Amino acid sequence: GAGVSQTPSNKVTEKGKYVELRCDPISGHTALYWYRQSLGQGPEFLIYFQGTGAADDSGLPNDRFFAVRPEGSVSTLKIQRTERGDSAVYLCASSLERGGGARTGELFFGEGSRLTVL
Amino acid sequence: SQQGEEDPQALSIQEGENATMNCSYKTSINNLQWYRQNSGRGLVHLILIRSNEREKHSGRLRVTLDTSKKSSSLLITASRAADTASYFCATDGQGGKLIFGQGTELSVKP
Numbered sequence: 001g002a003g004v005s006q007t008p009s010n011k012v013t014e015k016g017k018y019v020e021l022r023c024d025p026i027s028g029h030t031a032l033y034w035y036r037q038s039l040g041q042g043p044e045f046l047i048y049f050q051g052t053g054a055a056d057d058s059g060l061p062n063d064r065f066f067a068v069r070p071e072g073s074v075s076t077l078k079i080q081r082t083e084r085g086d087s088a089v090y091l092c093a094s095s096l097e098r099g100g101g102a103r104t105g106e107l108f109f110g111e112g113s114r115l116t117v118l
Numbered sequence: 119s120q121q122g123e124e125d126p127q128a129l130s131i132q133e134g135e136n137a138t139m140n141c142s143y144k145t146s147i148n149n150l151q152w153y154r155q156n157s158g159r160g161l162v163h164l165i166l167i168r169s170n171e172r173e174k175h176s177g178r179l180r181v182t183l184d185t186s187k188k189s190s191s192l193l194i195t196a197s198r199a200a201d202t203a204s205y206f207c208a209t210d211g212q213g214g215k216l217i218f219g220q221g222t223e224l225s226v227k228p
Binding site for chain 2: 004033035041042043044045048055056058059091093105106107108109110111112
């Protein structure tokens with residue numbers, strides 16, 4: 001597709017369950033970012049990938065959160081033992097330019113996955 | 119953690135007026151970007167200004183950057199109802215990741 005695609009668009013789950021959120025970036029974009037956004041707040045950085053490797057995972061709140069990008073394209077954000085406080089919109093973005101000290105270029109965002117933990 | 123802080127948090131103006139939003143940040147940067155977000159949607163890139171630039175224009179948008187004060191402003195001229203959205207600044211000073219501020223919610227009344 002032409003843009004960043006995120007699935008599912010909405011996910012309702014029960015406390016304690018496991019959740020996977022998928023991001024399909026723009027073809028050819030080497031950098032991929034995950035953010036979390038709560039109502040009325042700005043996007044909160046979680047993790048970013050350069051190719052297959054996590055270049056910076058300092059924003060992951062705890063070890064229940066994990067993300068992979070095994071082939072340098074699609075990424076999956078995995079949340080174990082979900083808690084009510086995990087409820088938010090999870091945004092994925094991709095970029096053509098590399099980060100890590102070089103110029104970080106324009107990010108292209110998906111529409112987000114809204115996670116509700118009951 | 120958030121790096122940037124926007125003010126005001128909310129701004130309400132009439133169509134045709136100009137809207138000015140400000141952003142302050144804490145660490146040195148390579149560039150600063152502004153994004154727009156319509157309610158319930160993803161963010162859309164508006165403009166990028168590099169640390170060695172002081173001002174940049176794109177259509178009705180004008181961005182300034184003052185690295186000595188660690189601040190930037192976004193001016194939208196001749197606003198339209200369709201400009202109603204949240205606006206975020208983002209900086210890349212911390213190892214390449216882009217850090218967003220809390221945003222300014224702009225409402226333009228027809």
